[in-house]
Amino acid sequence: MSYANPEPLVSTEWLAEHLGDPDLRVLDCTWHHASTNLDGRTQYRGRHIPGSVHFDIDHISDRANPLPHMLPTAADFAKKVGLLGISDGDRIVVYDRLYGGAAAARVWWMFRAFGFGKVAMLDGGFGKWTNEKLPADMSMVRPEPQSFSATYQPALVRGLHDMTQNVVTGAAQVIDARGPGKFDGTQEDVFPFRKLGHIPNATNIPWADLIHAESGTVIAPEAPAARFAAAGIDLRRPIATSCASGITSCVVALGLYLLGHTTAAVYDGSWAEWGLAEHTPAVAA
Structure with missing residues (x-):
């Protein structure tokens, strides 16, 4: 049996092979609740998949809403995603460090909620990537801002x-x-x-x-x-x-x-x- 729609997942093997593709953008979506005393951005700075940038679900959210990481407006999402160097023509792979992907799945859904379908989650996340001794980097990535379009899908x-x-x-x-x-x-x-x-x-x-x-x-x-x-x-x-x-x-x-x-x-x-x-x-x- 195979998945009816396998496209939301990519394997570590696939990502390692395609990491240098010019239209591929990789997002490290690691997030932890404050009670854990862990910080996703700090972990990203320590080690991350080469070329990836950090996507913070608390930052790309409705900051005026007292509830945690609620969806922002389409305009705000488009602006902040564009600042991450993502354009409408790109493909996106998301990953995190929690048990294969929890915040990464949230980011996968966020892109879909704003009308963007070319997004997949790294199956097994950063844990599987490092267990297979695939390359990790400490270099900060400073992407060139791009134009990104977002259309809310209620x-x-x-x-x-x-x-x-x-x-x-x-x-x-x-x-x-x-x-x-x-x-x-x-x-x-x-x-x-x-x-x-x-x-x-x-x-x-x-x-x-x-x-x-x-x-x-x-x-x-x-x-x-x-x-x-x-x-x-x-x-x-x-x-x-x-x-x-x-x-x-x-x-x-x-x-x-x-x-x-x-x-x-x-x-x-x-x-x-x-x-x-x-x-x-x-x-x-």
Whole structure:
């Protein structure tokens, strides 16, 4: 069995072969929550794939919104992406250091949410790259600014109102990508909250279930298909994904895309918004 849509993934072998292509841009998307005392930009400066530039999901976001790394406007996204040296004619590969790719999947989704489809995630991320002793660099990359176009795609994004209405209508299946403890409310989230648990009628498919524990690569095609089927997810119906703050939910959206469900939307605010809102219902164990 092969993926219906394999294009969102590239292998380390492919990237090593194409690293010098003039139209290829590589983005190091490493991100960590502040509680970890780790910093993605610092890690990028230490070692990164040659030629890559750092994409900071906290910087390329709606800085006026108190919620974490919410989508910016299309104009702001286009401006900041252009400053990273990316033009409309480029191809993009994204990677990070967390278990194959969590923030990288977020950036993959962000580009799609602004109408750009020539973007793929490095399967296995920087961990697999370095384990294979492929080249890494410490040199800072200072790209020439380019012109980039962005057109917002609202069908791929869900907000608080959409998700509140969906509790009533059930129009979309909701997949929560957090771990089971946060899903059932027995474990506190790292973001401020008024309530614990999950959105009513949501299904828990932790994002790590789609990643091979040792290699950090996305699991073989038949495995995620079986995981979604076992959870009762119908790939023919609309799907919205959620998580803690709109990052790991993008891993699930990418997994769905690989299987042929290309229209899954991501709840941008996720539990960072839902768990803090006053009147949102929550289900806990």
